[in-house]
Amino acid sequence: MKTLKKLLLVSVSLYLGLASFLYFFQENFIFHPVPVSADHIFKFSAVTEEVWVDNNDSRLHGVLFKANQKPRGVVLYFKGNMGNVGHSEGIAQIFLNLGFDVLSMDYRGSGKSVGMLSENRLLHDAELWYDWAVGLYKNNVRVVGYSLGTTFASHLAGVKKVAETILFAPMHSIREIGLRRFPFIPSFLVRYPLDNYEKLSAATGRVLIYHGTVDEVIPFESGESLRTALNTDDHFTKVEGANHYTLPRRREVLGHIKQLWGRET
Numbered sequence: 001m002k003t004l005k006k007l008l009l010v011s012v013s014l015y016l017g018l019a020s021f022l023y024f025f026q027e028n029f030i031f032h033p034v035p036v037s038a039d040h041i042f043k044f045s046a047v048t049e050e051v052w053v054d055n056n057d058s059r060l061h062g063v064l065f066k067a068n069q070k071p072r073g074v075v076l077y078f079k080g081n082m083g084n085v086g087h088s089e090g091i092a093q094i095f096l097n098l099g100f101d102v103l104s105m106d107y108r109g110s111g112k113s114v115g116m117l118s119e120n121r122l123l124h125d126a127e128l129w130y131d132w133a134v135g136l137y138k139n140n141v142r143v144v145g146y147s148l149g150t151t152f153a154s155h156l157a158g159v160k161k162v163a164e165t166i167l168f169a170p171m172h173s174i175r176e177i178g179l180r181r182f183p184f185i186p187s188f189l190v191r192y193p194l195d196n197y198e199k200l201s202a203a204t205g206r207v208l209i210y211h212g213t214v215d216e217v218i219p220f221e222s223g224e225s226l227r228t229a230l231n232t233d234d235h236f237t238k239v240e241g242a243n244h245y246t247l248p249r250r251r252e253v254l255g256h257i258k259q260l261w262g263r264e265t
Contacts, residue, residue, distance in 0.1 A: 201229045
C-alpha cells in the first residue's frame, strides 16, 4: 500500500510538473522567433521598404514588397511561426505577380519587432497593421495567413470585415492543436487559444482555404473542420498530396488564386 501511494504521489507530481511547464513555457512551443538587431539589413530580390508601427508597449517591424507597376492594392501577409520576415519573399512573390504590394511583418520578439507576448497583444498588433494598410491603400486591402499566421488573418476577417482572405494550412484553433499533441493537459491551461473557427464564423467577406492532405505540421482534419465556419463549402480546397511546405506553391493552388484574384481581362 505504501509503495502504491508513493507511486501515485510521484505520478501526480510529474503530471503537475509537466502541466506547469507547458503552461508557463508554452510560447516556446508556439513561437520560434529569430530576432535581429534594429539595424539589420534584409536582402531581397524585389524592391522593398521597411515599415514601423509603434504601440504603447511595442515597436513592430514589417517589410513592404513593392509591385513592379502601380499596385492594385496591398496584401497583408501573416507568416508562420518559424524564422522572421527575411523568409517572406517566396510567398510575397505569388501576389506581386498578380499586381499587389505585399506587407509581411514580424511578430513580437522576432526579427526587429519587440514587445511582450500575449494573445490580446498579438491580435491587437494585427489590427494595427490592418489600420496602417487602410490608411495608405484605402479599401484595397486583402489578407493572407499561413500556418500560425492564419490565426491573425482569421481575426481580421471577423473583426475588420475584410473582403478577401486566403488561409494556407489553417488550424481549428491553437487550443485544438495543443490538445492533439498533449491530450492529457486540461484545455484551460492553454493561454493562446487563437480560435480560427470562432473568428471565421463572424467573417462576412470571402475566405479561401487551402489545405494539403499530407500536412505533417497541422493535420488536414484540423483545417477541414473550418468548412462549416465558411459562408460556402466551395471556398475550401483540398490539395491532394501537398504537405505543409509545398502547399502554397502547388500548381493547382496558384492557378486557383490567379483565377479568383487575377486581373480582369
